Amino acid sequence: MKIHLDTGKCQGHGRCYSLAPDLFDCDDMGTALVLVTGELNDEQLAKAKLAEGNCPEFAITIGD
Amino acid sequence: MINPPVTDFATDFDHTDEAWVADPYPIMDDLRERCPVAHSDRYGGLWAPMTYDAVAAIANDTEHFTSRTVVINNGRPGDDALPAPIGVAPPISSDPPFHEIARRLLLPAFAPRPIAALEPFTRELCNQLLDAMGDADLVDASVQYAEHIPVGLIAKLCGLPAEDGEQFREFVRIVLEGVDLPAEERIEAFQPVEDYIVPAIVERRENPDDGLISYLLDAEIMGEKLSDEHVFGSILLLIVAGIDTTWSAIGSSIWHLANNPDDLARLVAHPELLPSAVEEFLRAYAPVSMARLVKDDFEFQGCPMKKDDWIFLSFPAANRDPKAFDNADEVLIDREINRHSAFGLGIHRCLGSNLARMEMTVALEEWLKRYTKFELNASKPTTFSQGQVRGPRQLPLRIIERR
Numbered sequence: 001m002k003i004h005l006d007t008g009k010c011q012g013h014g015r016c017y018s019l020a021p022d023l024f025d026c027d028d029m030g031t032a033l034v035l036v037t038g039e040l041n042d043e044q045l046a047k048a049k050l051a052e053g054n055c056p057e058f059a060i061t062i063g064d
Numbered sequence: 065m066i067n068p069p070v071t072d073f074a075t076d077f078d079h080t081d082e083a084w085v086a087d088p089y090p091i092m093d094d095l096r097e098r099c100p101v102a103h104s105d106r107y108g109g110l111w112a113p114m115t116y117d118a119v120a121a122i123a124n125d126t127e128h129f130t131s132r133t134v135v136i137n138n139g140r141p142g143d144d145a146l147p148a149p150i151g152v153a154p155p156i157s158s159d160p161p162f163h164e165i166a167r168r169l170l171l172p173a174f175a176p177r178p179i180a181a182l183e184p185f186t187r188e189l190c191n192q193l194l195d196a197m198g199d200a201d202l203v204d205a206s207v208q209y210a211e212h213i214p215v216g217l218i219a220k221l222c223g224l225p226a227e228d229g230e231q232f233r234e235f236v237r238i239v240l241e242g243v244d245l246p247a248e249e250r251i252e253a254f255q256p257v258e259d260y261i262v263p264a265i266v267e268r269r270e271n272p273d274d275g276l277i278s279y280l281l282d283a284e285i286m287g288e289k290l291s292d293e294h295v296f297g298s299i300l301l302l303i304v305a306g307i308d309t310t311w312s313a314i315g316s317s318i319w320h321l322a323n324n325p326d327d328l329a330r331l332v333a334h335p336e337l338l339p340s341a342v343e344e345f346l347r348a349y350a351p352v353s354m355a356r357l358v359k360d361d362f363e364f365q366g367c368p369m370k371k372d373d374w375i376f377l378s379f380p381a382a383n384r385d386p387k388a389f390d391n392a393d394e395v396l397i398d399r400e401i402n403r404h405s406a407f408g409l410g411i412h413r414c415l416g417s418n419l420a421r422m423e424m425t426v427a428l429e430e431w432l433k434r435y436t437k438f439e440l441n442a443s444k445p446t447t448f449s450q451g452q453v454r455g456p457r458q459l460p461l462r463i464i465e466r467r
Contacts, residue, residue, distance in 0.1 A: 011409075011410065011411065011413035012171070012175075012413060013407060013413055013417060014176060014417065014418055014421075017176070018339070026175065026176060028171075028172050028175055029168065029171040029172060029175060030171055030174070030175040030176060030418065050400065050401075053400070053401035053402075053403065054343075054401060054402055054403060055403065056403045056404065056405055056407075056409060056413075057409065057410075057413075058403075
């Protein structure tokens with residue numbers, strides 16, 4: 001499982017990089033950046049799902 | 065002029081009505097079941113969608129809805145009264161494509177890292193306010209605490225004197241309240257706001273500092289300095305949008321804890337729950353409802369909308385929609401999945417959301433370090449603001465336990 005971020009949908013709410021700072025960061029505008037682009041381990045997957053479920057813009061999906 | 069009382073919100077919606085101000089949530093739930101888009105002939109025609117889906121769809125649809133003005137009132141900006149794509153307070157009043165240009169000028173100042181740098185200042189401010197409250201058992205969490213925190217932050221960000229804060233709250237009142245006054249009276253009431261901000265800009269042009277006024281005066285769009293109207297509008301936006309919003313969010317959080325001793329005790333015992341509690345307070349008591357104008361006649365979800373009809377864009381109603389949130393009517397301070405829309409959705413996501421979250425978190429942390437048990441002081445009235453920003457304006461408390 002990997003993180004997919006739709007940068008067209010991201011509006012910089014900042015939920016992902018607050019909840020999962022090991023997986024996400026932001027640029028100077030506050031727009032999200034994905035730090036871990038490869039396969040997620042179990043611990044990372046739980047955090048990634050938390051970020052996915054708290055994104056107000058539905059910009060994050062976790063999938064293959 | 066005061067609007068007559070509403071008898072049926074479905075057909076005669078008015079967000080300034082006493083019943084809505086006192087407790088809007090049962091009305092939202094009822095309308096969501098019955099309508100779900102309420103209508104009114106007031107303000108020249110208004111639609112009020114109550115579902116998450118409708119609110120999200122409108123927030124994301126800049127083709128049919130304009131942000132040219134976002135405070136519902138009896139007037140309409142004429143097509144040439146303002147520079148249409150910019151609006152009176154860019155970027156909140158701007159549409160694409162200008163919106164993004166105006167927004168990108170301000171975003172770096174409100175990104176997480178510069179905001180985190182303001183945390184020590186905020187903590188000190190909160191502690192000064194708490195110290196001033198001393199060991200009194202009867203306090204007002206709005207008048208003595210919540211209302212001063214965003215004023216201090218916005219003044220610091222703009223490079224304006226903290227002691228002018230009292231005036232800022234008056235400006236907020238002028239812009240956001242009295243919306244049912246005739247348009248001419250509203251324009252007249254606005255004069256003191258201009259009389260304050262215009263000289264402040266002139267002063268910063270002569271004596272630049274590291275605040276946002278100087279930053280905007282120095283900024284350029286495609287090689288040209290911003291117009292005076294643009295700088296004025298953005299400073300107006302920061303003062304109006306940055307103060308009573310966060311004041312309301314802090315106040316509503318403390319109001320909830322005063323009314324729910326179990327949540328209070330749990331948060332005191334488990335401060336690690338504060339981040340999720342802050343998000344849940346934002347969802348359940350989202351302070352801000354925005355507005356849009358319909359661009360041209362257009363049918364939306366079966367509603368025959370006319371050009372220049374208002375949309376009352378209720379993020380608070382969206383946040384209480386049971387189709388979008390489990391147990392939507394319950395406040396769960398450990399809610400894990402919370403896609404709330406308190407800061408809006410789409411391109412107009414609140415520019416100051418990082419600042420607001422930081423202020424809320426620090427304000428609640430410092431409050432709970434001192435006051436571990438408190439309740440409403442029922443001998444005095446608790447009052448809520450009227451208009452598009454909702455929060456306690458008088459919040460009398462009795463302190464039961466402190467540390």
